[in-house]
Amino acid sequence: MTCPIRQALGNAGLTACPGAVSRISARAGEKLDATGFAPDTVFRVVNGMLMQEHVSDDGRRHVAAFKTSGDLSWPLPSREAGEFREFYEAVNPTELCIISIDPISRCAPGADTLLKTLYTAARIEVSRAQEQMFLLARxxxxxxxxxxxxxxxxxxxxxxxxxxxxxxxxxxxxxxxxxxxxxxxxxxxxxxxxxxxxxxxxxxxxxxxxxxxxxxxxxxxxx
Amino acid sequence: MTCPIRQALGNAGLTACPGAVSRISARAGEKLDATGFAPDTVFRVVNGMLMQEHVSDDGRRHVAAFKTSGDLSWPLPSREAGEFREFYEAVNPTELCIISIDPISRCAPGADTLLKTLYTAARIEVSRAQEQMFLLARxxxxxxxxxxxxxxxxxxxxxxxxxxxxxxxxxxxxxxxxxxxxxxxxxxxxxxxxxxxxxxxxxxxxxxxxxxxxxxxxxxxxx
DNA sequence: CGCAATCTTGATGATTATCAAATAATGTGG
DNA sequence: CCACATTATTTGATAATCATCAAGATTGCG
The missing domain is CATH 1.10.10.10 (Winged helix-like DNA-binding domain superfamily/Winged helix DNA-binding domain)
Structure with missing residues (x-):
């Protein structure tokens, strides 16, 4: 019950939207291509550890984050020219939830709480990224x-x-x-x-x- | 009317919450200390250009972003040990709105649209930060x-x-x-x-x- | 027009990357 | 459980990139 989605909606809210959440297991080393997901998709690490990787066409690679239990991640909007490709790779055996927000926020009660939770999480992610930028730059x-x-x-x-x-x-x-x-x-x-x-x-x-x-x-x- | 807050709420919604939005003008070079704002605060650049700066205790400095018309920014949650201080500095003469989200989302109609808008903006900010990290790292x-x-x-x-x-x-x-x-x-x-x-x-x-x-x-x- | 701040250029040094081995760890099948 | 093959890590030598320090040259402003 530490899942922010469950906390926001309750179990009743969740079961109102079958198929909006799917759960995936990944062995260590398994890789998930993050392109092509709907723009309302959110990943949530249940347990284990996931690397969020960005790879450019010429092979340069950056690991944006190591995500652990409870962390959320948002697959990048579809790539444009000159951008990079996104992958998620399991460091350890990992379980993650792939969540479609739109159907949930439409049909479940408590959708406003959910959105507030996601908004807060996204803001925290911005702060973290800014700390990391400072680290990389200075x-x-x-x-x-x-x-x-x-x-x-x-x-x-x-x-x-x-x-x-x-x-x-x-x-x-x-x-x-x-x-x-x-x-x-x-x-x-x-x-x-x-x-x-x-x-x-x-x-x-x-x-x-x-x-x-x-x-x-x-x-x-x-x- | 390009303001996302106005778009989400309409003028009627906004006037329902007096004091939730305040507008500030800054001359080029003017600096705003971003510490001490409530956690629901959002800045929005109306026109001009603003630097979002992070400064560590030993004087190292990083400009996280140059914000221009329409850009949103979220002041950092209060600093912890080892973190840095945040400032916003006007590059050009700049007008910005300082917005308190909580009262708006409580008392105005259309609050869910607003929250969705802010959530989307925060997600875009995450993507931008990740691009910048790649740039800095690789x-x-x-x-x-x-x-x-x-x-x-x-x-x-x-x-x-x-x-x-x-x-x-x-x-x-x-x-x-x-x-x-x-x-x-x-x-x-x-x-x-x-x-x-x-x-x-x-x-x-x-x-x-x-x-x-x-x-x-x-x-x-x-x- | 002149002064103070900013920008450019040059010389040198520190940090980190690159290339090339050598060593250590990990996993696999007997 | 052990020897071996494979892969990862460490170490060394050298090179590239960028920072630092120190003058000059421009700019822009009063």
């Missing part, structure tokens, strides 16, 4: 990676006696695509962090952060 | 500047017999802040463009683009 590679690890730790990590533990299920290349860097640079900075004690890295996919505050300081520009 | 300085000039030309430029003409009312420094670069780099690339005939630059603030397609090719990665 932070060093080190700061960007620190910020990324911190964000992911808060969202998917968990505390242990050795420190905050974070599983990096995605490859270095995808982190690089998210941060506008190259995988080699990610690797070098990871090594720096390891050597300076900011993180421990028993395996490339497991990050242990003894002191979140220290990482946070780096992310926000401590010299 | 394009060269040359491509970024070409993309910027192209975008601004489409929005504020006008065709003449010598080509498409574009007034750059903002300083190089602000363009740099928008594109994640330094003013000197903007200057150098402008000179490159000038020498290669992509643009003419009679004055630093006046750009003439003889062939938009040529500029577009550069923006989208032509070698």
């Amino acid at each position: 932070s060093s590679a080190t700061e960007r990676l620190a910020g990324f690890l911190l964000d992911l730790a808060k969202r998917t990590g968990h505390g242990t006696k050795r420190g905050f533990e974070l599983k990096l299920s995605m490859r270095r290349e995808r982190i690089a695509d998210h941060l506008g860097m190259q995988p080699e640079t990610i690797s070098r900075i990871m090594t720096q962090f390891k050597k300076s004690g900011i993180i421990r890295l028993p395996r490339p996919s497991l990050v242990i952060i003894p002191d979140l505050k220290a990482l946070s300081n780096i992310a926000f520009g401590a010299p | 394009s060269s300085a040359t491509e970024r500047l070409a993309g910027f000039l192209l975008d601004l030309a489409k929005r504020t430029g006008h065709g003449t017999k010598r080509g498409f003409e574009l007034k750059l009312s903002m300083r190089r420094e602000r363009i740099a802040d928008h594109l994640g670069m330094q003013p000197e780099t903007i200057s150098r690339i402008m000179t490159q463009f000038k020498k290669s005939g992509i643009i003419r630059l009679p004055r630093p603030s006046l750009v003439i683009i003889p062939d938009l397609k040529a500029l577009s090719n550069i923006a989208f990665g032509a070698p």
Whole structure:
């Protein structure tokens, strides 16, 4: 019942619109082409993790976001000349809902609450994107990676006696695509962090952060 | 009557909520601190041009967008640790509306249309931000500047017999802040463009683009 | 017309990308 | 469960891009 659609409409409202919500499972690595969806479509991650990827014709790639449980996403309106193609790729086994808003807002009671919820979510998405823009435009590679690890730790990590533990299920290349860097640079900075004690890295996919505050300081520009 | 609020509610709807919309004029260079606005606030540029700026504690600056007639903007929710401060600064003499959505959506008829309009606008803002992220993450300085000039030309430029003409009312420094670069780099690339005939630059603030397609090719990665 | 601000250019340096191996991790079938 | 093949990561050397610092040259404004 954490689904914003359910919360807005109640179960009764939802069942009034059969077929407006469909649920999809994706294995790790599975990819969904986001072109061709109706403009009223919203994705919602139920569990797992999804990368929202933008790929240009010449193969350049950017990961706009790593979406986790509860996150909403809006497939791009159909692409124009010079724009890029959008994909969603499962990082972990993932379940997501594909929701058509129009039929729901027409036939279900509580549609205004739903719309308000979606509007709020979209505004939050704008804020997040603006933070990310600032990061890309005005932070060093080190700061960007620190910020990324911190964000992911808060969202998917968990505390242990050795420190905050974070599983990096995605490859270095995808982190690089998210941060506008190259995988080699990610690797070098990871090594720096390891050597300076900011993180421990028993395996490339497991990050242990003894002191979140220290990482946070780096992310926000401590010299 | 191009105002989305008016379109959604009609004049009758608007007058039902006195004080929900206030109109402000700003001279070029005037600055508005965007902190402390209620979370239901929306800005709307009536005419002129507004920069949406994000400034971190250590002085780093990013211009998230140049907003022109008809554009909406949502002031950031109150800042948390490590985040940045938001300002709006007039590039040209500008009029803007500051709108409180909650009272309108409560007391005016047609509130659902309004909400739908705002939701759509927020979604478009997300798309724009994602394009900008791609630009910042995966394009060269040359491509970024070409993309910027192209975008601004489409929005504020006008065709003449010598080509498409574009007034750059903002300083190089602000363009740099928008594109994640330094003013000197903007200057150098402008000179490159000038020498290669992509643009003419009679004055630093006046750009003439003889062939938009040529500029577009550069923006989208032509070698 | 002159001054202050802005823009341009040049020289140099830092950061990050690119290319090329070497090393480590992961998964697979025996 | 282990050896091997495959894929990912790390490391090193070098190059490209862009930032920084420091003068000049323009602009635009009073």
